[in-house]
Amino acid sequence: MYLPTATATEQALLQGFLLGGLYALTALGLSLVLGVLRIINLAHGEFLILGAFLGYYWLQRTGVDPLLGLVVVAPVVAGVGFVVQRWALSPLVRHGDEPALLTTFSLSIIGQNLFIILFTADSRLINRSYGFRALRIGAVSVPEIYLISFAAALVIFGAVHLLMQHSAFGRQVRASAEDPVAAAVVGVRVRRVHALTFALAAGCAAIGGVLAGIAFSFDATTGTSYLLTGFAVVVLGGLGSVAGTLGGGIVLGVVESVGAAVFGDGYLDFIGLMVFLVILALRPQGIFGWARR
Amino acid sequence: MTNTPAPTTSAVEHGTSSAASRLSRALAAGRARPWLPLLAAGAVVVIVYPFLASTYLLQIGFQILLYVAIGEAWNLIAGYGGMVSLGSAAFIGTGAYTLAELTGHGFPLVAAVVAGGAIAAVFAAAISPAMFRLRGVYFSVATLALAEALLLLISTISTFGGTTGLLLRSAVPSYLGLYWWGLGCAALSTAIVVWLLRSRLSLALRAIRDDQDVAQEMGVHAFRTKLVAFVLASFIMGAAGALQSLNTAYVEPSGSFSLQWTIDIVTVVIIGGMATRVGPWIGAVFTVVLVQVLASYPDIHDAITGVILILVIRFAPRGIWGTAVTTSARIRARGARGE
Amino acid sequence: MLPVAKFKHRAAHVAASASAVILLMAGLAACTSSSSGAGAVSAGSPITVGADLPLSGTFAFFGGYQKWGYERAVSQVNARGGITIDGKKHKVKLVILDDASNTDTAASNVQTLISHDGAIAILGSCTPPMVNSDAVIAERTSVPMVTGCDPIASFEAAGPWKWVWDIFFYDPDLAELPFQTLQAYRSATNKKIAILYSNDPDGDEVGGKLWPKDAKANGYQVVASVSFPDSATDFGAAVEQAKSSGAQIVLVDCDTPQAISIRQQMASDNYTPKVLDMEKGSEPFQFSTALKALASGVMVGGYWSPTLPYPGAAALATAYEKETGNTYSQHIADSYTAAQVLLQAIARAGSTSNTAINKAIGETNGEYVVGRVNFASSPLSHASPLNVVELQWQNGKTVEVWPRDTEQAPLLFPVPSS
Numbered sequence A: 001m002y003l004p005t006a007t008a009t010e011q012a013l014l015q016g017f018l019l020g021g022l023y024a025l026t027a028l029g030l031s032l033v034l035g036v037l038r039i040i041n042l043a044h045g046e047f048l049i050l051g052a053f054l055g056y057y058w059l060q061r062t063g064v065d066p067l068l069g070l071v072v073v074a075p076v077v078a079g080v081g082f083v084v085q086r087w088a089l090s091p092l093v094r095h096g097d098e099p100a101l102l103t104t105f106s107l108s109i110i111g112q113n114l115f116i117i118l119f120t121a122d123s124r125l126i127n128r129s130y131g132f133r134a135l136r137i138g139a140v141s142v143p144e145i146y147l148i149s150f151a152a153a154l155v156i157f158g159a160v161h162l163l164m165q166h167s168a169f170g171r172q173v174r175a176s177a178e179d180p181v182a183a184a185v186v187g188v189r190v191r192r193v194h195a196l197t198f199a200l201a202a203g204c205a206a207i208g209g210v211l212a213g214i215a216f217s218f219d220a221t222t223g224t225s226y227l228l229t230g231f232a233v234v235v236l237g238g239l240g241s242v243a244g245t246l247g248g249g250i251v252l253g254v255v256e257s258v259g260a261a262v263f264g265d266g267y268l269d270f271i272g273l274m275v276f277l278v279i280l281a282l283r284p285q286g287i288f289g290w291a292r293r
Numbered sequence B: 001m002t003n004t005p006a007p008t009t010s011a012v013e014h015g016t017s018s019a020a021s022r023l024s025r026a027l028a029a030g031r032a033r034p035w036l037p038l039l040a041a042g043a044v045v046v047i048v049y050p051f052l053a054s055t056y057l058l059q060i061g062f063q064i065l066l067y068v069a070i071g072e073a074w075n076l077i078a079g080y081g082g083m084v085s086l087g088s089a090a091f092i093g094t095g096a097y098t099l100a101e102l103t104g105h106g107f108p109l110v111a112a113v114v115a116g117g118a119i120a121a122v123f124a125a126a127i128s129p130a131m132f133r134l135r136g137v138y139f140s141v142a143t144l145a146l147a148e149a150l151l152l153l154i155s156t157i158s159t160f161g162g163t164t165g166l167l168l169r170s171a172v173p174s175y176l177g178l179y180w181w182g183l184g185c186a187a188l189s190t191a192i193v194v195w196l197l198r199s200r201l202s203l204a205l206r207a208i209r210d211d212q213d214v215a216q217e218m219g220v221h222a223f224r225t226k227l228v229a230f231v232l233a234s235f236i237m238g239a240a241g242a243l244q245s246l247n248t249a250y251v252e253p254s255g256s257f258s259l260q261w262t263i264d265i266v267t268v269v270i271i272g273g274m275a276t277r278v279g280p281w282i283g284a285v286f287t288v289v290l291v292q293v294l295a296s297y298p299d300i301h302d303a304i305t306g307v308i309l310i311l312v313i314r315f316a317p318r319g320i321w322g323t324a325v326t327t328s329a330r331i332r333a334r335g336a337r338g339e
Numbered sequence C: 001m002l003p004v005a006k007f008k009h010r011a012a013h014v015a016a017s018a019s020a021v022i023l024l025m026a027g028l029a030a031c032t033s034s035s036s037g038a039g040a041v042s043a044g045s046p047i048t049v050g051a052d053l054p055l056s057g058t059f060a061f062f063g064g065y066q067k068w069g070y071e072r073a074v075s076q077v078n079a080r081g082g083i084t085i086d087g088k089k090h091k092v093k094l095v096i097l098d099d100a101s102n103t104d105t106a107a108s109n110v111q112t113l114i115s116h117d118g119a120i121a122i123l124g125s126c127t128p129p130m131v132n133s134d135a136v137i138a139e140r141t142s143v144p145m146v147t148g149c150d151p152i153a154s155f156e157a158a159g160p161w162k163w164v165w166d167i168f169f170y171d172p173d174l175a176e177l178p179f180q181t182l183q184a185y186r187s188a189t190n191k192k193i194a195i196l197y198s199n200d201p202d203g204d205e206v207g208g209k210l211w212p213k214d215a216k217a218n219g220y221q222v223v224a225s226v227s228f229p230d231s232a233t234d235f236g237a238a239v240e241q242a243k244s245s246g247a248q249i250v251l252v253d254c255d256t257p258q259a260i261s262i263r264q265q266m267a268s269d270n271y272t273p274k275v276l277d278m279e280k281g282s283e284p285f286q287f288s289t290a291l292k293a294l295a296s297g298v299m300v301g302g303y304w305s306p307t308l309p310y311p312g313a314a315a316l317a318t319a320y321e322k323e324t325g326n327t328y329s330q331h332i333a334d335s336y337t338a339a340q341v342l343l344q345a346i347a348r349a350g351s352t353s354n355t356a357i358n359k360a361i362g363e364t365n366g367e368y369v370v371g372r373v374n375f376a377s378s379p380l381s382h383a384s385p386l387n388v389v390e391l392q393w394q395n396g397k398t399v400e401v402w403p404r405d406t407e408q409a410p411l412l413f414p415v416p417s418s
Helices: A005-037 A042-061 A066-095 A096-118 A143-166 A168-178 A181-187 A190-217 A224-235 A242-263 A263-283 A285-291 B009-014 B018-030 B034-054 B057-081 B088-104 B109-131 B134-155 B175-198 B198-208 B212-217 B223-250 B261-273 B279-294 B298-315 B319-339 C005-032 C060-078 C105-116 C128-140 C154-158 C171-185 C201-217 C237-243 C258-266 C285-295 C314-322 C332-350 C354-362
Strands: A134-138 A140-143 C049-054 C083-085 C087-088 C092-098 C120-125 C146-147 C165-169 C192-196 C221-228 C247-253 C275-280 C301-302 C365-368 C373-375 C383-385 C391-396 C398-401
Touching: A005 A042, A005 A143, A005 A168, A005 A190, A005 A224, A005 A242, A005 C237, A042 A066, A042 A096, A042 A190, A042 A224, A066 A096, A066 A190, A066 B298, A066 C092, A096 A224, A096 B261, A096 B298, A134 A143, A134 C301, A134 C383, A140 C060, A140 C237, A140 C258, A143 A168, A143 A190, A143 A242, A168 A190, A181 A190, A181 B212, A190 A224, A190 C171, A224 A242, A224 B134, A224 C301, A242 A263, A242 C237, A263 B134, B009 C060, B018 C120, B034 B057, B034 B175, B057 B088, B057 B198, B057 B223, B057 B261, B057 B279, B057 C105, B088 B109, B088 B134, B088 B223, B088 B261, B109 B134, B109 B223, B109 C201, B134 B261, B134 C354, B175 B223, B175 C247, B198 B212, B198 B223, B212 B223, B212 C373, B223 C128, B261 B298, B261 B319, B261 C154, B279 B298, B279 B319, B279 C165, C005 C049, C005 C083, C049 C105, C060 C092, C060 C332, C083 C332, C092 C105, C105 C128, C120 C354, C120 C391, C128 C154, C128 C165, C128 C201, C146 C258, C146 C332, C154 C165, C154 C171, C154 C201, C165 C332, C171 C201, C171 C247, C171 C275, C171 C301, C171 C391, C171 C398, C192 C237, C201 C221, C201 C247, C221 C237, C237 C258, C258 C275, C258 C285, C285 C391, C301 C398, C314 C332, C332 C354, C373 C383
Parallel strands: C049 C092, C049 C120, C120 C146, C146 C165, C165 C383, C192 C221, C192 C247, C247 C275, C275 C301
Antiparallel strands: A134 A140, C083 C087, C301 C391, C365 C373, C391 C398
């Protein structure tokens, strides 16, 4: 253990808070799919990494900032998500929870393998100057990319919230989530809603992936660790709740950051997993309510 | 078997335990279990195999038997119990490390293998109260996180060799010996599963799988039932892990606790047929053969496995054996109608 | 159903089962007769050498280079007609299996190579856990094995070996490099060192034991020492600790993704030490591709460079770049050498006997692209250490900065700030 200085603690808190925004963004897609389709997408991390790789090659090919390139990257990944849901997951709806879970598990395996074939196993980093610079706020410094990610998270979460609460599509989504049968009766095309939601989730994952790819290096197999982070966020924040996911991300970011300052970076992943398991074990209330169909 | 005299009706009616009525019951049993000769044939093959097999085939045989054992254990909790665990690696690795550690201190092999299973079982029992609060996909995710956390822990602390792992310095069995160990493990696993499935516990387990709340209302002790199944399954996985460490003579976190175990076992059971007794056997042979065939295509091995899994889940959700059983039943039904 | 029908039904079952058993037995018998055992080789038939490599997974980066090195050595021998055994020339068949960076798969691969493919010798994988897995099986089956890509301290720790031989660098030599370099250039620093290392076998050895020892011996002070698992991705706290310790020298030992993240987060934290040495992780070109200008000034120990005065060194790198269109890496050299040593030993033994080949390997004494390989004269058992040099990233390439008499460019000091 290492007792951090006051400055170091402030810095850890601030950085953790902002990083939490990125965590939340990477978990948003998972939360949406869980809340609406009631399935856990074990291939979620791969959508994230797909976004990161596309962002990387976008920068390489066009020289344009990948954040601007998101205009192209996010819809592409969303399209992939749409196809995946329609062809691989939609037909399994009648068979219960396990087949969908195992199918997304298989998709994750396929995805990682494809990434190695297409992009090799090399580590990548989307090289942007703001990925290497920090802003000084008094005695503490904050990486610019963390600020940018946090801002992006606020924007995306805000947009999704507006979509869900104040649009016709949003109403259809909420109806399908609450009672698919009743929704179908009143004319909601539940299958289409599911596919579009999954696509939206994939698109959000891609956005998170590009930002993460600027902040941290990634490779073909990094998806798994983002999946587990995503779970921790979703569990902390409660389910299907868009605002909850944002809150959960921030809590996780702060806990990890402060924990790392005290215990050392090495235990970041371990702490995250332990927090996740402990919360699952102690406070599953929000989950129970609707893990049972 | 075909020379038994026809039973006298009086003996059957009076239900006396005369030799004739016992024979008639055996006959009835034989009729009701047409798979008995197939089972006997299979047993003969499995026992005679090592005497004919080359070293390579012995090694393959061992792998198949190990997958059978772990597959049956996973099938018990996932197929019959509805607890889809994605953390099998945690128990397999625990067994492997236990044996490596104990043989390093001079423990005899049998004790070390049993201990491997026992420690894994104890670990399972310890985490059950927390794990069983979760249902369905949440349970699955928790097991995945658990296996990942254990891998991280073992890699980080230096007590068990950290990322270097442990080398087994004591003598390990020959490949022939390993085959017998594997056969013993698979036989034990089969025995446990078959025994469990004949007991009332299996009804309770299946009731819980189908609807835990209703089952509990009907008086089923959900926790106790799940605990027994989970602990027994973990014991088998731990013992199998211990045998694997005898095979490699070296344990190390990224191999012993690898997610690859989970992927392989899920493949074995899904392809063989979930919630069937024969499924894991077929799935194990299929998977090991598949791995050998795909060894020539290392870069797409995982992708192909994933595609096969998805296709099987989608088009043959009962797996090879399950589909064969339902198809043959359908054929027989059609045949009976045609008669 | 009539009893007769039941009888026929059951008889059919028995007949079916019996024929299935017979077929299976026949199949088994066929399999056992066709599978080749090790050792026996008929006139003119190829002799098999097996290699286990990480062609996918975490260590895939190394596997590609090793594959090239092994294949080149074998094809050169075959171009000359093969190896003479008992008076007849036999071509060499190289069978490579992918272990996917998984130790259990590695063990299974070596088993398969020996029992199914009939390999008379094995060439190893990369990194201590993988090589250990290979070596344990080779040792247990008494099959000779030569490997590179395994730091000798880890190799020795897993021994003692009878059948396995390692050609690679010896960790203490590598650990000393930054100190020797700074001494030679008389670089002025406050002599305070921060050590960051991942807790894998090399990290623990170099970062945990050797560097602190060397620091003390050379009059430096270790003011911070942080270790992390090889799966860690965020190093904010570690970097902060190093920065606040006031160290002007930072020594790091970790994998490439981590090295990239650490360098990046140091820049974010506005922390540029005067000396930054990142062992292992900063060696591959991906490090420079990812970080671009930020890679400049980072030092890393290397065990080979085509500019070293060894026979065929420059030609090897040129051949690699011409054939593959990729930048060379030092890993082509130790793998090429390991395969050459093995093939030459088989030729010297003139037989496929494992004891003869093993003895011949032990008698190896020659100049290769990596320098002199001589197991007998080395104080280390079954290992021949390579000379190490200090490299530094300058303008997107690694250049040798020490020893000074073979330097390609002088040391860039201090590390340029971004």
